Amino acid sequence: MPLLSVRDLQVDFTTRNGRITAVNGIGFDVEPGQITAIIGESGSGKSVACYSLLGLLPTPPASIERGSAVFDGRDLLQMSERELREIRGRDIAMIFQDPMTCLNPYMTVGNQLVEPLIYHRKVTRAQARERALELLAEVGLRDPQATIDQYPHQFSGGMRQRVMIAMALINEPRLLIADEPTTALDVTIQAQILELIAELQRKRNIGVIFISHDLSVVADIADEIVVMEKGHVVERGDRQAIFQAAEHPYTQKLLAAIPAGSKPPADAAREDLIQVRNLCTWFSQGRGAEPLRAVDDVSFTVQRGEVLGLVGESGSGKSTIGRSLLRLVPVTSGEVLFDGTDVTGLAGAGLKQMRRRMQMIFQDPYASLNPRMSVYDTLAEPLLLHGIATRKTVEQGVLQLMDDVGLARAFVRKYPHEFSGGQRQRIAIGRALATRPEFVVADEPVSALDVTIQAQILELMLELGREYGLTMLFVSHDLAVVRHIADRILVLYKGRVVEQGTGDALFNAPKEDYTRQLLQAIPGRGLL
Amino acid sequence: MTSANLTDVVQAEQGTSLWKDAWRRLRKNRLALFGLAVLSVFIVVALLTPWIAPYAYDAQNLDLGASPPSAAHWLGTDIFGRDLLTQILYGGRISLAVGFVATAVALVIGVTWGAVAGYVGGRVDAVMMRLVDILYALPFMIFIVLLMVVFGRNLLLLFLAIGAVEWLTMARIMRGQVQSLRQQEFVEAAVSLGLSPATIVRRHLVPNALGPIIVYTTLTIPSVMLLEAFLSFLGLGVQPPATSWGLLISYGAETMEEYPWLLIFPGAALTLTLFALNFLGDGLRDALDVRGSGD
Numbered sequence: 001m002p003l004l005s006v007r008d009l010q011v012d013f014t015t016r017n018g019r020i021t022a023v024n025g026i027g028f029d030v031e032p033g034q035i036t037a038i039i040g041e042s043g044s045g046k047s048v049a050c051y052s053l054l055g056l057l058p059t060p061p062a063s064i065e066r067g068s069a070v071f072d073g074r075d076l077l078q079m080s081e082r083e084l085r086e087i088r089g090r091d092i093a094m095i096f097q098d099p100m101t102c103l104n105p106y107m108t109v110g111n112q113l114v115e116p117l118i119y120h121r122k123v124t125r126a127q128a129r130e131r132a133l134e135l136l137a138e139v140g141l142r143d144p145q146a147t148i149d150q151y152p153h154q155f156s157g158g159m160r161q162r163v164m165i166a167m168a169l170i171n172e173p174r175l176l177i178a179d180e181p182t183t184a185l186d187v188t189i190q191a192q193i194l195e196l197i198a199e200l201q202r203k204r205n206i207g208v209i210f211i212s213h214d215l216s217v218v219a220d221i222a223d224e225i226v227v228m229e230k231g232h233v234v235e236r237g238d239r240q241a242i243f244q245a246a247e248h249p250y251t252q253k254l255l256a257a258i259p260a261g262s263k264p265p266a267d268a269a270r271e272d273l274i275q276v277r278n279l280c281t282w283f284s285q286g287r288g289a290e291p292l293r294a295v296d297d298v299s300f301t302v303q304r305g306e307v308l309g310l311v312g313e314s315g316s317g318k319s320t321i322g323r324s325l326l327r328l329v330p331v332t333s334g335e336v337l338f339d340g341t342d343v344t345g346l347a348g349a350g351l352k353q354m355r356r357r358m359q360m361i362f363q364d365p366y367a368s369l370n371p372r373m374s375v376y377d378t379l380a381e382p383l384l385l386h387g388i389a390t391r392k393t394v395e396q397g398v399l400q401l402m403d404d405v406g407l408a409r410a411f412v413r414k415y416p417h418e419f420s421g422g423q424r425q426r427i428a429i430g431r432a433l434a435t436r437p438e439f440v441v442a443d444e445p446v447s448a449l450d451v452t453i454q455a456q457i458l459e460l461m462l463e464l465g466r467e468y469g470l471t472m473l474f475v476s477h478d479l480a481v482v483r484h485i486a487d488r489i490l491v492l493y494k495g496r497v498v499e500q501g502t503g504d505a506l507f508n509a510p511k512e513d514y515t516r517q518l519l520q521a522i523p524g525r526g527l528l
Numbered sequence: 529m530t531s532a533n534l535t536d537v538v539q540a541e542q543g544t545s546l547w548k549d550a551w552r553r554l555r556k557n558r559l560a561l562f563g564l565a566v567l568s569v570f571i572v573v574a575l576l577t578p579w580i581a582p583y584a585y586d587a588q589n590l591d592l593g594a595s596p597p598s599a600a601h602w603l604g605t606d607i608f609g610r611d612l613l614t615q616i617l618y619g620g621r622i623s624l625a626v627g628f629v630a631t632a633v634a635l636v637i638g639v640t641w642g643a644v645a646g647y648v649g650g651r652v653d654a655v656m657m658r659l660v661d662i663l664y665a666l667p668f669m670i671f672i673v674l675l676m677v678v679f680g681r682n683l684l685l686l687f688l689a690i691g692a693v694e695w696l697t698m699a700r701i702m703r704g705q706v707q708s709l710r711q712q713e714f715v716e717a718a719v720s721l722g723l724s725p726a727t728i729v730r731r732h733l734v735p736n737a738l739g740p741i742i743v744y745t746t747l748t749i750p751s752v753m754l755l756e757a758f759l760s761f762l763g764l765g766v767q768p769p770a771t772s773w774g775l776l777i778s779y780g781a782e783t784m785e786e787y788p789w790l791l792i793f794p795g796a797a798l799t800l801t802l803f804a805l806n807f808l809g810d811g812l813r814d815a816l817d818v819r820g821s822g823d
Contacts, residue, residue, distance in 0.1 A: 323716075326720050328716055355721065356722060358720075359720060360716070360717065362713040363713070367713045367714060368712075368714050368716075368717055369714055370714045370731075370735075370736065371546060371714075371736065372545070372546060372547075372735040372736055373732075381721065382721045382722075385721060385722060385723060386722065414544075415544065415545050415546065417546070418544065428717070431721070432717075435721065
């Protein structure tokens with residue numbers, strides 16, 4: 001008998017534009033001791049479906065129209081708020097995407113851990129603390145005795161997610177709902193967390209619902225996969241069936257979107273556009289303290305027309321290198337020669353001239369566009385600033401950019417908040433290309449996007465790169481993505497270059513341990 | 529994505545800017561609309577006062593003395609036989625002018641100061657904000673009294689003096705806003721486009737920080753009007769025969785036992801304005817809060 005059996009669930013939202021059916025008659029089962037993955041893009045209703053089971057959706061605007069969700073012989077959807085509260089956190093627990101916002105920054109980890117235990121199980125504080133220590137050890141925290149009384153900000157992202165998992169497991173739930181638990185984490189950390197969830201689930205024989213937009217993430221751990229699109233379940237099956245013989249075109253599209261393969265090697269040696277010599281970017285950490293060596297003696301070259309991939313986990317200095325080249329952070333020492341000119345010494349008009357030739361595409365398309373400016377204003381600004389267009393020709397220039405990045409001209413008067421993440425990233429790409437730069441730094445440009453959108457944006461960048469003759473520095477934590485787009489790859493660790501080479505060379509014959517670790521961490525590599 | 533060349537720019541869909549969106553939400557708030565309506569009426573009346581006031585503002589009728597509301601004098605007269613309605617109309621001109629002009633002064637200085645300090649940061653920020661702290665610490669009554677004594681009583685000076693006190697909080701709010709905004713990637717994008725710092729502050733930072741500033745402004749206007757009333761009450765502000773609501777209230781308070789209408793009507797005018805501004809301020813705060821946009 002399944003642990004949870006959802007049937008014919010429909011959830012509507014009342015918005016000012018009328019009613020929207022977010023979840024339309026879906027059904028799935030979760031067996032004890034198995035992982036059921038729910039996969040879909042943002043807006044597919046995957047999270048709404050799971051939140052509605054626990055009564056976590058605000059009503060209104062949400063309303064559960066019909067359906068049943070039988071857990072342990074009782075229908076969750078018929079329960080009162082009081083009954084649900086009994087079940088939440090005790091029988092069914094949740095892990096969320098962002099461990100930072102889900103932990104109270106003013107409470108020690110230990111106090112937050114014991115809270116649900118004392119609430120649901122009526123144990124003493126000392127007993128609860130004992131249990132918390134055991135669990136922290138179980139989820140892989142080094143030295144729980146020392147860390148249990150620390151505050152959330154003293155933990156790294158991966159450690160915080162481990163704490164969240166401990167908190168979810170402390171009442172020994174029988175069902176665990178994990179909503180994109182690894183999306184905010186680095187690839188290597190993601191691999192560890194996935195392994196931890198799978199291991200705990202096997203050991204405790206609990207059922208898991210794993211929500212994700214990325215099929216490859218669950219490739220190694222899911223038993224059952226449910227694919228959702230626009231509120232419907234379009235395909236259901238065990239892992240083998242989905243990955244080997246997906247039938248629905250949408251599932252096939254999701255599979256195709258997983259970045260795979262490497263770029264064919266570049267033809268001939270080209271001249272160097274950028275030479276970085278002994279670059280150091282250190283950040284002061286207050287008087288007397290050792291400076292943070294974000295970038296420590298890094299040298300490399302970028303050839304004209306090449307895409308150079310920069311890979312590393314957070315804290316490896318990969319973003320700082322990109323920002324140093326563009327003079328967005330002050331460089332401590334070293335040289336950055338752009339077409340023979342040292343960028344680090346420029347100021348005033350010379351710097352402005354150089355800025356025109358090098359541009360940046362940012363990670364978060366929600367933060368990188370000015371919310372008060374329409375697309376037209378955003379794209380017109382660089383055109384006018386650098387005299388690329390006059391007041392008369394600027395309109396034509398803006399429309400040309402819209403065409404180039406694949407946005408309908410009719411959207412030109414709209415504002416950023418009216419676009420989806422992928423569309424916003426297209427606007428940001430258009431803005432970067434407006435100055436007709438020779439060199440573009442792309443800082444994790446697809447890591448905030450759904451997989452299918454990710455594939456489209458990567459395709460667009462490759463295409464525009466050829467069309468505009470761009471040289472690109474592509475920064476990412478995701479080796480699979482970088483391999484797909486880059487001619488050469490630089491692997492960074494703690495501010496230093498560990499290894500460099502073509503994608504194929506790194507994948508087939510990594511020389512360094514760290515590169516090997518990164519490769520190991522790519523989810524679903526066995527299936528690809 | 530639809531094919532781009534099919535549509536022409538002429539048919540471009542008009543987007544909804546965040547300002548328009550805020551206005552749409554404000555329109556749903558009855559109290560805020562009421563506040564807006566009351567203020568609009570008061571401002572129009574204040575502008576038209578010389579033409580619509582029933583009597584000249586200095587016309588006395590000593591024989592009449594203080595008389596209660598009647599057909600000839602709708603709101604009664606004061607002890608010199610001056611029409612109270614006329615007094616309130618002319619007083620409103622001064623009070624509203626002080627409220628709006630002093631707040632505008634505070635707005636311009638505060639926003640510029642705060643934005644520069646917040647964006648430039650470092651030593652410049654430290655020096656600028658310490659100056660604000662020092663001014664905060666000065667007892668502002670002494671400051672205004674000194675100004676009045678040195679330069680004499682002058683309405684323009686009163687505007688400036690009050691504005692010079694009220695901009696401090698504005699500057700602090702603005703600085704906080706700008707500090708959090710400049711971490712955002714769109715500001716970095718603006719830097720990498722090659723925009724000058726002044727343009728970045730003007731085009732990218734100030735418009736995004738205006739929400740809280742607008743709200744604070746609507747709350748500053750009433751506090752400035754109260755301040756003027758207080759100064760006039762002390763004899764430091766507006767002097768007869770010119771008048772203001774503050775002055776009328778202070779006279780009314782002296783004689784409230786014999787001639788209560790002299791206190792009630794000016795008091796009501798001031799209270800109504802303050803209510804209207806506060807309702808509008810509350811409404812704006814809700815309307816400009818993007819998190820509330822899910823309705």
